[in-house]
Structures are given as C-alpha cells and as structure tokens.
Amino acid sequence: MNHEHLRVLIEVAQQGSFSRVAKQRDLDPSAVSRIVQSMERELGVRLFQRSTRQVALTDAGSVYLARVSHLLEELDAASDELKSMENHPRGTLKVTASVAFGQACLVPLIPEFIKLYPDIHLELLLTDANVDLISERIDLALRVSPRMAQEMVRVKWFDATYKVCATPDYLRQHSTIATVEDLKLHRFVLFGYPQPQSLWLVQDGHGTEHKVPVAPAMVCSNGLAQRELTLAGIGPALMPIWLAAPALQSGALVEVLPECSITPTDFAGAAWLLYPNRTFLPAKTRAIVDFLLKRSPPSWSGMRS
Numbered sequence: 001m002n003h004e005h006l007r008v009l010i011e012v013a014q015q016g017s018f019s020r021v022a023k024q025r026d027l028d029p030s031a032v033s034r035i036v037q038s039m040e041r042e043l044g045v046r047l048f049q050r051s052t053r054q055v056a057l058t059d060a061g062s063v064y065l066a067r068v069s070h071l072l073e074e075l076d077a078a079s080d081e082l083k084s085m086e087n088h089p090r091g092t093l094k095v096t097a098s099v100a101f102g103q104a105c106l107v108p109l110i111p112e113f114i115k116l117y118p119d120i121h122l123e124l125l126l127t128d129a130n131v132d133l134i135s136e137r138i139d140l141a142l143r144v145s146p147r148m149a150q151e152m153v154r155v156k157w158f159d160a161t162y163k164v165c166a167t168p169d170y171l172r173q174h175s176t177i178a179t180v181e182d183l184k185l186h187r188f189v190l191f192g193y194p195q196p197q198s199l200w201l202v203q204d205g206h207g208t209e210h211k212v213p214v215a216p217a218m219v220c221s222n223g224l225a226q227r228e229l230t231l232a233g234i235g236p237a238l239m240p241i242w243l244a245a246p247a248l249q250s251g252a253l254v255e256v257l258p259e260c261s262i263t264p265t266d267f268a269g270a271a272w273l274l275y276p277n278r279t280f281l282p283a284k285t286r287a288i289v290d291f292l293l294k295r296s297p298p299s300w301s302g303m304r305s
Contacts, residue, residue, distance in 0.1 A: 003075060006068050008035045009047065013065055016054050089283040090119035096133070097142035100223030102126040104242050105271070106142060113291050120284050128222060133276060139285045141274040144240070152274045157292060160269035162262055163244050165253040166236035177236070177256040180210050188214050189229045189237040193221035197264035200238060205259040238264055
C-alpha cells in the first residue's frame with residue numbers, strides 16, 4: 001500500500017473535493033481521481049460517492065480511513081523519531097571485544113563516550129568466546145584476530161605492534177637476551193590455547209627476517225593472565241603494546257631486543273572495528289566508530305610503536 005496515496009485519500013475526505021486537493025498538491029485533478037480509483041480497485045470497495053458538486057465518503061470509506069489515519073500518524077511519529085535519532089544518537093548499543101583487549105583499550109574510553117552520548121545505553125560484552133555478531137545482534141566488535149566474517153564491514157583502528165618483555169629480576173637471574181639467537185635459550189609465557197603462538201617472526205636491526213621457534217614455560221588463553229604471569233617472573237612474553245604498556249611505563253617490565261620488530265603472526269597486524277554490513281548504518285554505531293577512530297587507547301598512545 002502506497003503511504004502517499006493514503007494521504008491523498010485522507011485529504012480528499014477532508015476537503016470533499018478532488019480539485020482542491022489537486023490544487024494544493026500542484027497536480028491535475030484527473031491524477032487525484034486516478035489515485036482514488038486505483039485504491040478502490042485494490043480494496044474492492046467504493047470509498048467515495050461522487051457528484052458534480054461534492055465528494056463524500058461511503059460507509060466503507062469512513063471505516064477504512066478511520067483506521068488508516070491512526071496508522072499514518074504512527075508512521076509519521078516513527079519517521080520523526082528515526083530522524084531525531086540520526087541527529088541525536090540514542091538507543092541500546094551492543095559492543096563486544098576480547099577480555100584483555102576490551103579491558104585495556106576500550107574500557108578507559110567509555111566514560112568519555114557516555115558523557116558525549118548520554119542517550120545511548122551501552123551494553124559491553126567482554127568475552128574470549130567466538131561470538132556470532134548477527135545472531136547476538138552485536139552493533140560493533142573490536143577484534144585483533146585476522147579471521148573475520150565476510151559479511152562484516154571492517155575499519156582499521158590502529159596497527160598492532162608487539163614487545164618481548166621480562167621483569168628486571170628475571171633478566172638479572174637468567175642469561176641475557178641480546179640477539180635473536182638468544183630467544184632460543186629461554187622459556188616463555190606463550191599466548192594461545194590450544195595452539196600457542198610458538199613460532200615468531202623477527203626482523204632484526206639490519207632488516208633481515210627470521211622465523212624463531214620458542215619454547216613455553218607455560219601457555220595461557222587470556223592476555224591479562226599472560227601479563228600477570230610474566231610479572232610474576234614465570235618467564236618473558238611477547239605481548240601487544242596495548243597490553244604491555246602500563247608495566248613498561250612503570251618499570252615493572254623491561255623490553256628486550258628493542259631494535260627488533262617481532263610478531264607472532266605477521267607484520268601487518270592491526271586492531272579492527274567490525275560492524276554488520278548494512279545499507280544504513282545506525283547513528284549510534286556511527287557515533288562510536290567515529291569516536292574510536294579519533295582516539296588511541298590511553299595506556300599506550302604516548303609510547304613508541
């Protein structure tokens with residue numbers, strides 16, 4: 001049913017004239033008459049009685065327009081509300097991230113976002129499980145994994161860099177890590193379960209790339225646990241800068257091989273913002289995407305990447 005045709009019917013009923021409605025809409029009177037006839041054919045009833053002097057609703061027309069008038073008012077109200085939301089984002093916004101990444105990079109930024117958008121109700125799901133964004137009705141996902149669903153739109157937030165870190169006590173008590181070969185002499189707190197990240201790509205200070213197998217002191221599935229175990233002196237660890245930064249800044253951890261670039265996957269790693277591929281991106285999702293793209297996580301924004 002054409003909503004604009006319904007509006008024409010209501011106007012004809014109010015004006016009692018095809019010609020007056022045609023004049024107000026800058027149409028030919030025959031165009032208004034054709035709209036009414038088309039609606040009557042579609043409904044299978046006569047909506048108006050016509051005479052040379054006036055147009056009046058039939059009983060069926062009165063019943064029908066009484067019902068659709070309220071529906072059009074609801075449609076108009078819904079449209080006005082959507083336009084208001086576009087100008088002033090509001091509603092429930094569901095965001096997900098892994099526990100460590102969300103805690104380190106997203107949580108510190110949330111107070112500012114809520115202050116800027118008080119009418120957005122934020123629901124934050126921090127989990128290391130593989131969440132289905134569509135079935136869980138997630139508006140935005142923050143990901144560092146290269147594995148991403150094809151139906152998602154992805155926008156790079158920042159490049160992912162890694163640091164090999166150890167406590168000062170560990171470095172005093174064990175052999176030094178001064179060269180790439182020295183990595184083979186140590187046992188590390190490795191991330192990833194059940195598949196630990198045990199083959200690192202290393203680019204030394206001369207630009208030469210090496211594939212270096214590393215041995216585990218232990219393996220864990222959570223970045224926050226990896227950092228705490230490294231701080232406890234279990235062994236060195238390769239951690240993303242956003243995870244290691246606070247401990248590096250405080251001196252609780254020390255970076256080794258700072259002249260090398262090291263990664264557990266590839267040197268093109270990044271953090272991504274993912275959202276469902278929609279024709280019209282909701283204003284609330286656009287608000288948080290734009291907000292994050294203008295900011296770096298505060299825990300590492302001042303450090304060399």
